[in-house]
Amino acid sequence: MKYEFIKNHESLFPIEKMCSVLKVSYSIYYKWEARPLSNRERRKRELKKQIISIYFAAKQRCGSPRITVELESSGFKTFRITVAKYMKELGLRSKLSRKFRVTTDSKHNYLVAENILNRNFLVGSPSHAWVFDITYLQTKDGFLYLTAIIDLFDRKVIGWSLCTGMSATETSLAAWKISVKNRKVGSKLIFHSDRGVQYASKKFTNTLAFYGVKGV
Structure with a gap:
């Protein structure tokens, strides 16, 4: 498999x-x-x-x-x-299907950052804006959750995580660790997500703060 x-x-x-x-x-x-x-x-x-x-x-x-x-x-x-x-x-399913598996929990008690990026997805330099998302892949043994980090400059996947759980450690943090190995963090890097709990958790927001990154 x-x-x-x-x-x-x-x-x-x-x-x-x-x-x-x-x-x-x-x-x-x-x-x-x-x-x-x-x-x-x-x-x-x-x-x-x-x-x-x-x-x-x-x-x-x-x-x-x-x-x-x-x-x-x-x-x-x-x-x-x-x-x-x-x-x-x-693991392919139409996004228009009524049946879906929720990967984003926006109803949480963590701080939600302002949307600085505001759908401006065209950037002129590397590590100016990274976007994250989580999707799921259905297998005969259950679901796998794929977290991907893309640099909007060249649309390359620079970080990812494939796991069976949805905690911040397994998803956003694991993908972040790979991305910072593959690409240098810019001094004014903007991080854009769907504001789910995996990105708003203290573990992840503290990581962004350590790197001086703005989360949106």
Whole structure:
């Protein structure tokens, strides 16, 4: 399951980092990835790649019916139930779906910072503004929570965390530790989040204060 997850998300995250987070041997993964594939496995892998591409091109707002139509228009003959199955394996779910799993708890007693960024997502230099978010990935063994930190300057993911819990230590703090290793913190760095409890907790706000970062 871990190998499949890494393979399905290699276009989004560095393979080496995913192996490290999931505690998978880098060399063994590549041996698994290089194994001969049957025609069925090859088709399944290609179909999943197309599903991921269509899903994110639609800004995560399409379900299995629409993706099936898009696939068929591109020459991929498949069934909606098959697309739905693969989307479930990939942890993909339309944002328009009524059923969702809450990852943001904005009803907390921590201090909520002023929104300094104010949706100004165009910046002219590195480490001027970082944005954070948490999403979930459904697997057959339960949910995994993915925290990502992106520098708005070049839209690169500079920090991330993949875990089974939603505490600040597992999510925002873990992702922050990776981001500060990958990129120098600017003197006027602005940190933008959805103001959930993971970012408003004392542990995380104290960390931002230590680095002299403005949280919004």
